[in-house]
Amino acid sequence: MKTIAHLWNALPGPDQVKRLVIIFALLLSCWFALRQRLVPKTFGDAGHYRLTAIDSIEAQPVSYLGQSVCVECHDDVSDLKSASYHRDLSCEICHGPGAMHLEDPETYQLRPPKGRGLCTICHAYNPSRPTGFPQIDPMQHNPLEPCNNCHDPHDPTPPSTPEECGACHGEIARTKAISHHAGLNCVYCHETPDEHKHNPRAAIPHKPANRQFCGACHGENANSGREIPRIDLESHGGSNLCWECHYPHYPEAY
Amino acid sequence: MHWGILIVVYPYITGLVAGAFILASLERVFNVKEIMPTYRLSLLTALSFLLIAPLPLLLHLGHPERFYEIMITPHLQSAMAMFGFVYVWYLMMVLILEIWFEYRQDLVVLAREESGLKKYFYYLLTLGSLDLSEKSLQFDKKAVGFITILGIPSAFILHGYVGFIFGSIKANPWWSSVLIPIVFLFSAIVSGIALMVLIYGISTLLRGKSINMPCMDKLATYLLNALIIDLSLETLDFIHRVYESVESIHIMGQMISQKLFISLIVVQLMLGTLLPIVLIVVTKTFNVPAELRRLVYFMAAIFVQIGIFSTRWNVVIGGQLFSKSLRGLTNYKMELLGIEGLLISIGLLILPVVILIVMIKILPPWKEDIGAAS
Numbered sequence: 364m365k366t367i368a369h370l371w372n373a374l375p376g377p378d379q380v381k382r383l384v385i386i387f388a389l390l391l392s393c394w395f396a397l398r399q400r401l402v403p404k405t406f407g408d409a410g411h412y413r414l415t416a417i418d419s420i421e422a423q424p425v426s427y428l429g430q431s432v433c434v435e436c437h438d439d440v441s442d443l444k445s446a447s448y449h450r451d452l453s454c455e456i457c458h459g460p461g462a463m464h465l466e467d468p469e470t471y472q473l474r475p476p477k478g479r480g481l482c483t484i485c486h487a488y489n490p491s492r493p494t495g496f497p498q499i500d501p502m503q504h505n506p507l508e509p510c511n512n513c514h515d516p517h518d519p520t521p522p523s524t525p526e527e528c529g530a531c532h533g534e535i536a537r538t539k540a541i542s543h544h545a546g547l548n549c550v551y552c553h554e555t556p557d558e559h560k561h562n563p564r565a566a567i568p569h570k571p572a573n574r575q576f577c578g579a580c581h582g583e584n585a586n587s588g589r590e591i592p593r594i595d596l597e598s599h600g601g602s603n604l605c606w607e608c609h610y611p612h613y614p615e616a617y
Numbered sequence: 618m619h620w621g622i623l624i625v626v627y628p629y630i631t632g633l634v635a636g637a638f639i640l641a642s643l644e645r646v647f648n649v650k651e652i653m654p655t656y657r658l659s660l661l662t663a664l665s666f667l668l669i670a671p672l673p674l675l676l677h678l679g680h681p682e683r684f685y686e687i688m689i690t691p692h693l694q695s696a697m698a699m700f701g702f703v704y705v706w707y708l709m710m711v712l713i714l715e716i717w718f719e720y721r722q723d724l725v726v727l728a729r730e731e732s733g734l735k736k737y738f739y740y741l742l743t744l745g746s747l748d749l750s751e752k753s754l755q756f757d758k759k760a761v762g763f764i765t766i767l768g769i770p771s772a773f774i775l776h777g778y779v780g781f782i783f784g785s786i787k788a789n790p791w792w793s794s795v796l797i798p799i800v801f802l803f804s805a806i807v808s809g810i811a812l813m814v815l816i817y818g819i820s821t822l823l824r825g826k827s828i829n830m831p832c833m834d835k836l837a838t839y840l841l842n843a844l845i846i847d848l849s850l851e852t853l854d855f856i857h858r859v860y861e862s863v864e865s866i867h868i869m870g871q872m873i874s875q876k877l878f879i880s881l882i883v884v885q886l887m888l889g890t891l892l893p894i895v896l897i898v899v900t901k902t903f904n905v906p907a908e909l910r911r912l913v914y915f916m917a918a919i920f921v922q923i924g925i926f927s928t929r930w931n932v933v934i935g936g937q938l939f940s941k942s943l944r945g946l947t948n949y950k951m952e953l954l955g956i957e958g959l960l961i962s963i964g965l966l967i968l969p970v971v972i973l974i975v976m977i978k979i980l981p982p983w984k985e986d987i988g989a990a991s
Contacts, residue, residue, distance in 0.1 A: 377756045379721065382744040383714070390709075398689045411692050490945020 426460035447518040482510040495564050539612040577605040621957045623673040626965050628779045629929045630670045635776035636809015637663040645765040651835035655817045657982035664712045665973035707775050711768040718760040720980055776805040790865035791936040796854045803847040804928050810840045811921035830907050837914045841897045848890050868943045876938050881931045889924010893917035
């Protein structure tokens, strides 16, 4: 015992530090020991993961088959779909995994869910979606009606061309309806080719390309109602087009 | 929304840890004698909150039972994994060591005076280091000073890191700013000081002692200074954004005036920053009686806590309220009962207080010869 005390005192440094060093050394050893036990054998062999994880994932049963397998039997549907706007959607996105169906098509039928929940994942109005992407407000667009009552998911173009622009551009229509421009028809400003109704992205409506268009109502000498705000087209706004600063669907905003 | 209220709680808690520790270090490094009564309490508070700090992350990530994996297989190139290293460093090399050196003398005394299991428990905590010679105590004091100096940059790194994680997300215009780590740091100091005003005040009253007013006055002065710096930095950030006017400015303006109006303008700016500044300035300017001063400091500290929580909310939730294409605003619906819900978050905020109460029982922070009542 005396020898241990003698040895302990012979070690350099204050007593507290020596004890702390021992504790930290013990903790570090525990950490190394735990690491030896807990880190899987193949961890780090090919990257920051367990290499054998690939085998265990491979061993999982296959649920999804991929579109190429569906096409082998359902070529009629595939032909229809591949010419439609849904051509890039794989069958199993809506119908669910098809592996069981392939094994026993009679017992395991693949039916997509009815109702409006699935379609609105992509088609409910969301401001961050690209302009022109078909979006609806589920509360206003034929509420409670299942989507596939009117739209064939394999060729989802609306069965009849919408008469009002607001059917597709609902957000803009609603904004315009409460603005001073509510009385103007969309086509008053947007020259719209007929083709736009059938193929919206191939034939895009025009926007006013000069300042004189707005000046027809808002210019100083315009022949329009006295309550309409007037500006001097020569001095106001430099060479910018009016709609570069003023939002025409809600002109009061700026 | 990917980051919910748990990720709001996370920077809030780490901010309290860093703030409480920086307050404690003022006494040791800068020799501010007035705040001595809060020194040990601040260390224990920092430790209690630090122990809970990773929990919101673990619960948010899912599979909290895999918590040890970040420690055994850390990814050295991951900015997120850095939290593990900073955390372990701060916990093991700063807080626990400083508390151990600070309490060693008391632990030895307690190990001698207590009986039964308690005696052995305190003996275990001393690690057998029972030497109370002048030389040994002098070394303890030096060690505490050294660790505190080491601890200040560590506390800055701990919370500056949390700010860095947000500030370095370049795809998000609300977060991406080099000022964010600094703003986080000063808001952390603000929240830490305000927390200590509350904890010191309430614990002293619960013990039936009278509050040391010079200490409270000094804490209020520090709180005021930190609030002014914090407000200046936030204003600088705001002016910078408005002057730069990059394309995101419209959606940011829309978000501040609509979705974040209550939490940013009303709660964070008015209730959590301007009102406490006005309260403390008025109290300092006029000859206000001690009791009223105490009450005003309490109120200011509570408002600051609400304001800083709101700051974290505005950063974390605000950064996700607009679409990535800057076209419009989205919503955040908070869960109530889920693992990422409100109740769990409230639990996570109560838990450090419970741990603190237990720690105070084990390591009494009050020496009768300090904190003489005014």
